[in-house]
Amino acid sequence: MPLTKDEIRSLLSDIENERVERTLSTDNTKKMSEAICSFANDIRNTRKPGYFLIGADDDGNLDGQTFTDEQLRSYAGLRNSGTILPPPAMMVYKESFPEGEVAVIEVQPSEDTPVRYKGVIWIRIGARKAEANTEEERILTEKGQVHSSSFDGRPCREASIDDIDVELFKNEYLPKAVSPATLAKDKRTPIQQMASLRLFDTRFNCPTNAGLLLLGHDPQYFIPGAYIQYVKFAGTNRATKVLKENRFKGNLISMLKELEYFIKYSIESKRPEFVSVLREEPRINYPWEAIRELAMNAVMHRAYNGNNSPIKFYEYSDRIEIDNPGNLYGKVNLENFPNETDYRNPNIAEIMLNLGYVNRFGSGVNTVSTLLEENKSNPAEFLLGDYTTFKVVVKNADVIENGTNVIEKTPHVIVNTAENGTNGTNKSEFGTDNGTDGTDKISREDAIVNLMRKNKRISIKEISAQLNIPRRTLFRIIDALKTSNRIRRIGSEKSGTWEVIE
Numbered sequence: 001m002p003l004t005k006d007e008i009r010s011l012l013s014d015i016e017n018e019r020v021e022r023t024l025s026t027d028n029t030k031k032m033s034e035a036i037c038s039f040a041n042d043i044r045n046t047r048k049p050g051y052f053l054i055g056a057d058d059d060g061n062l063d064g065q066t067f068t069d070e071q072l073r074s075y076a077g078l079r080n081s082g083t084i085l086p087p088p089a090m091m092v093y094k095e096s097f098p099e100g101e102v103a104v105i106e107v108q109p110s111e112d113t114p115v116r117y118k119g120v121i122w123i124r125i126g127a128r129k130a131e132a133n134t135e136e137e138r139i140l141t142e143k144g145q146v147h148s149s150s151f152d153g154r155p156c157r158e159a160s161i162d163d164i165d166v167e168l169f170k171n172e173y174l175p176k177a178v179s180p181a182t183l184a185k186d187k188r189t190p191i192q193q194m195a196s197l198r199l200f201d202t203r204f205n206c207p208t209n210a211g212l213l214l215l216g217h218d219p220q221y222f223i224p225g226a227y228i229q230y231v232k233f234a235g236t237n238r239a240t241k242v243l244k245e246n247r248f249k250g251n252l253i254s255m256l257k258e259l260e261y262f263i264k265y266s267i268e269s270k271r272p273e274f275v276s277v278l279r280e281e282p283r284i285n286y287p288w289e290a291i292r293e294l295a296m297n298a299v300m301h302r303a304y305n306g307n308n309s310p311i312k313f314y315e316y317s318d319r320i321e322i323d324n325p326g327n328l329y330g331k332v333n334l335e336n337f338p339n340e341t342d343y344r345n346p347n348i349a350e351i352m353l354n355l356g357y358v359n360r361f362g363s364g365v366n367t368v369s370t371l372l373e374e375n376k377s378n379p380a381e382f383l384l385g386d387y388t389t390f391k392v393v394v395k396n397a398d399v400i401e402n403g404t405n406v407i408e409k410t411p412h413v414i415v416n417t418a419e420n421g422t423n424g425t426n427k428s429e430f431g432t433d434n435g436t437d438g439t440d441k442i443s444r445e446d447a448i449v450n451l452m453r454k455n456k457r458i459s460i461k462e463i464s465a466q467l468n469i470p471r472r473t474l475f476r477i478i479d480a481l482k483t484s485n486r487i488r489r490i491g492s493e494k495s496g497t498w499e500v501i502e
Contacts, residue, residue: 002093003051008102011051012060016127019048022056024063026071032105033078037117038124040088041140042109043132050124054103062099070461075105080341082359085350086112111147112346114140114196119179121196134188141196145203151305152210152347155201156222163222164207164215165251166190169199172253173214177354198347209304210347214252225308225325228259228295232315240317247310252299252348256357259295264288267315271398285398286320290371294380294392296357297364298324300349301390318399323391327384334384338365339466369468444469445481452487452498 003011011020021035032052039050054075055065076092078084089108094101114121114137121132121140132140148154170190175183177197186193194200199211213219219226232244248259268288272281298311303326312323328334330342343349352358359367368380377397384390447467451458460478464471481487488499 002091002106003095003104005095005097008053008095008104009097011053012056012062012102014060016058018044018124018126019046019050020053021051021124021129022053022058022060024055024057024065026054026065026067026103029078032075033081033084033117034122034129035124036078036088036090036105036107037084037115037120037122038129039107040084040090040110040115041113041121041123041132043123043125043136043140045109045143047109049109050107052105052107054105055100056102062097062102064100065103066101067094067103072103075103080363082353084115084117085353086110086115086346088115111144111149112153112198113144113147116178119177120182131182137196138192141192142202144198145195145201148198148208150344150346152213152345153198153208155204155206156209156212157204157206159207159212159216159222160205161191161200161207163217164194164200164211165217166215168251168253169194169215173197173351173354176356198350208347210345210351213304213348214351216251219251220249223304225310226304227255227310228299228313229310230262230313230315234317236316236318238314252351253355256296256299256352256355259299260292260357263292263295267291267320269398283398284375285396286394287371287375287377290368290375290377290380291320291394293364293368293371294322294394296352298322298390300352300358301329301344302326303344318396320394320396321391323389325389327387327390337382337384338468366468370470373470445477445486448474448477449481449486449500453500456497456499458498 012022014020016022019039023031025031032054035050035052039052042048042050055067056062072092072094076090079087079090088110091106092103093106094103114132121137122129123132123136123140144153145155174193174197178186178193188196191200191202194207194211194215195202198208199214200207207216209223212222213226216222228248230244230246230248231242234241234243246262248255248262250258267286268291269285270282272283295311295313298313302311302324307325309325311325312321314321314323326344328337329344332340332342349358358364365380365382372379372394375397378395381393382391383393444467448463448469451463451466455462460471460474463469464474467474469477478487482489485501487501490497490499
């Protein structure tokens with residue numbers, strides 16, 4: 001829980017040490033990120049959080065700073081920016097004093113060490129913050145091996161270094177995972193380098209499951225379900241003729257390259273659509289970037305442990321379905337999806353970000369929504385009722401009849417049940433109530449009104465983020481709500497409040 005005022009005062013008056021760093025700069029994200037990395041590594045294994053205090057000088061004096069909610073969100077966003085890997089647990093908050101405000105970045109010690117910022121390992125011993133040397137990196141590597149709890153971080157004790165493509169590691173992955181300056185002075189063996197990246201376990205002299213998936217000569221020998229099964233059907237169900245079939249296998253470096261190429265050149269198709277005598281517009285069935293994002297998310301989030309089922313990538317005449325083992329994980333649930341983020345496979349997530357298949361943690365679903373909206377496609381439907389699997393459906397925009405392609409701004413989140421006697425669905429958020437498919441959908445207008453009812457001071461930016469509605473569209477909807485006398489604004493746009501008219 002956040003520090004009290006007295007505790008913050010105590011940290012301000014104390015000298016800088018291995019758990020406290022202060023700065024007056026409010027926008028030096030490099031310094032903040034290095035501090036976050038050093039606190040997360042907890043080189044001395046204190047198992048206590050570190051605190052980065054913004055708005056105070058080296059002597060702990062405040063200088064009258066104030067912090068907006070947007071600034072605090074930007075500090076919190078450093079966790080998922082993709083530059084600090086693996087992402088540490090942290091909180092951001094502020095406290096007010098007569099001399100000014102102080103923003104606090106509280107960082108918990110990470111169990112998945114070493115943590116890097118832009119490929120560099122930062123540590124803190126006393127008041128010293130510096131890049132870790134070889135011995136310090138070894139300590140962090142061993143600490144991470146002891147505490148590793150995720151499947152991808154565990155040793156695959158049936159495998160050995162002979163099952164790893166070491167040249168692939170040195171030539172393909174290492175330069176993308178570690179900064180050039182660090183590599184230039186790195187004299188360690190490939191095994192030691194792999195161990196520092198959680199790809200090899202020196203305790204048992206074997207690769208981790210993540211290392212095997214990334215670099216293995218034959219990962220499916222050890223993890224049989226670690227492949228993608230693609231099937232294209234002629235009709236709308238599996239009973240129809242199979243037109244094409246493919247299996248994407250091998251290590252992640254080769255498999256993801258092949259998968260990305262296939263989606264780009266074999267899934268997306270364009271045809272000209274008549275607009276006027278002088279103009280045609282291309283009609284796209286599926287924007288390939290959206291399907292790519294969903295496929296990459298399936299690889300990143302699937303349950304590899306104890307499950308031999310592959311990721312199913314099925315293309316029908318009217319839709320694509322991607323179905324992977326393992327439903328929502330950790331702190332992500334039906335209520336906070338897709339706005340919350342957690343990782344079943346943190347090491348694979350880091351690998352995919354380093355390889356460039358993920359641009360930023362936690363943004364995949366929103367990216368897909370934007371791409372589908374721009375293509376005038378229906379939103380993706382996430383079928384989350386079966387706790388054993390995560391399933392997403394994307395409709396073919398090229399075959400939906402005029403008048404039935406209802407464009408919405410957020411993904412459908414559908415919970416399957418066997419109780420309603422229709423098609424097994426009974427919940428969909430932020431849709432339109434058409435009453436034809438057994439789903440009870442909440443309109444965007446109602447969703448906006450509900451947020452205003454819960455928080456009369458909620459901002460346009462917050463509504464846009466929570467409901468994934470572009471601001472231009474959101475302003476239009478709010479104007480319509482005002483015109484229909486459902487809401488009104490009291491006071492100024494900056495400091496006023498919303499009133500919901502019952």
